Amino acid sequence: MLLRIFTVLFCRGMSVQAPSRTESRLLVGLFLVALAYSLHGVTYHWTKGFLSGHEFRQTQTALITHYIDRDDNFSLLYETPLVGKPWVSILMEVPLYEWVVVGLSRATGLPHFMAARSVSAACFYLSLPALYLLLGRFGLPRPRRLLVLALILCAPVYIYYSRAFLIDAMAFCFSAWWLLAFVRAMDERRWPWLVLATVAGTGAALVKSATFAVWLPPAAAYGAWLLWRDLRAGTGWRAPGQTLAWGLATVVVALGALRAWIAYTDPIKAAHASAWIFTSKTLSQGNWGLFDLRALFSAEVWRQLLHCWEQAIASRWIIAGGLLAGLALPRVRGPVLGLGAAFFAAQALFPNAYAYQDYYFYSIAVFVLAALGFTMVGLLDTRWPRVLVALVVAVPFAAQVHAYWQDYRVGQSADLKGGFPLTDLLRDHTPEGSVLVIAGADWAGIVPYYSQRKALMIRNGLEDDRAYLRRAFNDLEGENISALVLHGPLRQHQNLITIAASRLGLDPRGPTFSYQEVDVYVPKRLAAELRTRLASAAPYAGVTVHPPRADEAVWKHLVAITPERAQSEFKAFQPAPFQADFQFGLGWMGVGGRQVLSAHPDANLWIKPPADATRITWTYGLLPGAYENPTSKTDGVEFIITGELPDGSERRLHRRVLDPWANPAHRGEQTETIACSLRPGEVLRFSSGPFETPERDWAYFAAIRIEP
Known part of the structure; x- marks a missing residue:
């Protein structure tokens, strides 16, 4: 049954009457009005830098574009510096869209956001010829194809998101041309159509695979119908074999390229501290809800889906009523059923993606709009009074205009330059x-x-x-x-x-x-x-x-170290320190047969270095008891050298974190040699501090030597 529903998507020879000259003129006029309305909406607030509409996602694409342009990096390893290093981590699409935006920006001097809007809008309007030719495969006369295109032009989602800094319009354009090329290649078995299908399909798969995925089932159903027809003819395996070969040839390069991209990028994302959520499996099953029956039968998901219908397309009641009316009209029942099935199948495939991200409807709204368009065509062929037909045909357009002005237009009207x-x-x-x-x-x-x-x-x-x-x-x-x-x-x-x-x-x-x-x-x-x-x-x-906090004498345990005490106790420290601030007081303990200075955080020791000093040698460590017990252990201690300047400013000269539980190389005594170029009057502060918490941070300083 499902196969039959999809195959009628491309039924040909549909019985419709030839439009009269008056009807043709009216439909051309309607299309031109819809085109003007679309252009007005798409270009409204064109120069405003505010990226209205899922700004979180648009700014991600914009960031990729910014760093491609800034670093002149047109490789596949592009930076998306959002979730930390390595910056090359969120590799979700081949950045063809971003490359085109950068190229247009460089060629015209447009800022990125305006270049992006130009690319998105161009992709949308360039898809219309492919949709026009596809409608011809249904047997629609040319003027009546314009009725369907007018509905598409007036759809809120195709106005609002055809100006967005998003890859969706480019993926949509590639998908539309791929579907046309697929149908023509399967019908005519001509190489130019196969080449176009290969190029457009590969572009769609690599720019946004989730968009390409929802255009595959209708094509697959049509291919399966052709194969079934060949088998029923009973003329042997030659014809079915050719049909199968041509069908596979239209997608093999695209799917192979997508598979290669996934194999290339998934390990990079999986190795990142948090970008692993963008691996293909996690993204499709978690974020998109691939084949998730629980989501599909969730009342909350359907509530969100219906809300997105009303945002992106029109009132749910207009959509439902239009589809039911089309099913009641015998001449257009097949196309309405097939196109409606394609619309619902996409939401069944990725329920979460469509429920919570209205811009995803950019990829599939065309199916239900085309179904509504066929309902209108069916009404044109009825014997209803022409005035009544005209009023009924006007209803979906009025619903689309109302939906756009009530929702998307409000956000688009924000007079903001972008940011805050x-x-x-x-x-x-x-x-x-x-x-x-x-x-x-x-x-x-x-x-x-x-x-x-x-x-x-x-x-x-x-x-x-x-x-x-x-x-x-x-x-x-x-x-x-x-x-x-x-x-x-x-x-x-x-x-x-x-x-x-x-x-x-x-x-x-x-x-x-x-x-x-x-x-x-x-x-x-x-x-x-x-x-x-x-x-x-x-x-x-x-x-x-906020005003700076009073320094509260951060050094609550500050003590001066007399020259006599320095000479007797700090023989391993050259020069000797002149003051200290140790939270638990200055104290010595035996480690490895010698006395070391206990430096449980927070501990600070000040030394005045020689004016010609160029090298610091610092020996420190953590006691074995700090990390030997797996149930109660240190989470690390940082050892820092800070330069304090006469004007009160500071600069960090050295920092190292010891985490002996996680890194066995950090166990035992550590000796660091740090090259330095000191400034006049600079005093050095040697510190230990907790890496995260002070639990079992049993650190010590064994020796410090500052030399020319």
């Missing part, structure tokens, strides 16, 4: 090339894109995963981290703030500035200068800059 004061501040006042750490916004690229900064976005649910946080922060070692950005409830997540403060050199006692429901912590080395600049800069609306 928080992203403006981050772009203007954090070092170019620096990295943001963001939590509470999942992996939405809005803040990284508008601030033009790379980001480690801590995905929702991972903020309490210490193993993940450790790995993600370790991957950022050596990067210039310029801010911790906390959204919503995570503003109160003290464990995350404490860990980030330890790793990034933040003051955990309070944010540097806030914007609405966002707190931003800036590293201590940048915070004072940032506050100074902001005090003299034009204000950023809604941003509150």
Whole structure:
């Protein structure tokens, strides 16, 4: 039964009357009005940088485009710097769309978002000839094909998302031309159509496989019908074999290229700390709900699907009524049934994707719109009064206009340049090339894109995963981290703030500035200068800059070390320290037959180096008891050398984390030799601090030598 439903999608020789000259003129006029309406909607607020409509997804595509252009990187290993290093991690599509956007931007000087809108709109309008020719395979006279195209042009989803910074319009265009080429190749067995099918199918599969996937079942059903027809003819295996060979030839390259891309990218994504959710299996079964019967029969999923119908297409009642009316009209029943089945089959294939992401309907709205168009054609052939037919035909168009102006037009009307004061501040006042750490916004690229900064976005649910946080922060070692950005409830997540403060050199006692429901912590080395600049800069609306916290004499246990004590106790430290701040007091213990200085965090030791010093040798370690018990062990200790300058500023000269439980090479005594170029009057502070928590952080300093 399902096969029969799909095969009628391409039924030919449908019995329809030839349109009269008056009807033809009216349909041409309707098409031209619909085209003008579509162009107006697509180009409305064309120069506004705000990416209205699933901005989180548009900004991801925009970020890819930005870094392709900035780095002149047109390879398949493109950067999507959203979920931390390695930046090459979210490889979901071959970036053909992004390459075209960059090429157009370079050729015309258009900003990326306008070039992207141009590419998306061009792809949509270039798909119309393919749809026009496909409608001809149904036996529709030319003027009546324009009626169906007019419905497509007026659809809210094809107005709103044909101007989006999304790959969907390009995948749709490739899919439409592939389906036309497939049908013509199967009917005519001509090589030019096979070549077109190969090129368009490969483009569709690599740009967005989820779009191509929902255009395959109708084609497969038509191919199966042709094969069944050949077998029924009983003329041997030659004809069925040729049909099968031609059918496979139209998709073998496309599916082979897609398989190769998946095999190439899945291991890269799987190896990343959090990008593994974008592997093909996880994405299709988890995010899209591939063949998920629970989702398919979920009342919540269907509630969302029906809402998306009303956003993207028209009222659910108009859609349902139009399909039922078409099924009641014998002349158009087949096409209405087949096209409607294609529409519903796609949602059955990926129920979650369509229920929660209305832009996914860009790929399949054409099927149900074409079905409604055939219902209208059927009405034109009835004996109903022409005035009544005209009124009924006008209903779907009126419903589409109402749906667009009630929903999408409102968002599209926002007079915004893109971004908001928080992203403006981050772009203007954090070092170019620096990295943001963001939590509470999942992996939405809005803040990284508008601030033009790379980001480690801590995905929702991972903020309490210490193993993940450790790995993600370790991957950022050596990067210039310029801010911790906390959204919503995570503003109160003290464990995350404490860990980030330890790793990034933040003051955990309070944010540097806030914007609405966002707190931003800036590293201590940048915070004072940032506050100074902001005090003299034009204000950023809604941003509150918090005064610095009183330093509370951070050194609560500061003690002076007299020369006599230094000479008697600190013989292994050259030069000898002159002051210390050890949370648990200065104390010595025996390790390996010698006395070492206990440095359980927090511990700080100050030394005035020789003016001609060029090398620091530091010996330190953790006691075996810190890591030998698997149920109660250290989670790491960081050892830091900080240079304190006479003007009160600081700079980090060295940092190393010892984690002897996870890394056996960190067990036992460690000796570091650090090259240095010191500044006049600079004092060195040798510190130990907890990597995450201070539990069993039994560290010690054995020796320090600073030499020319």
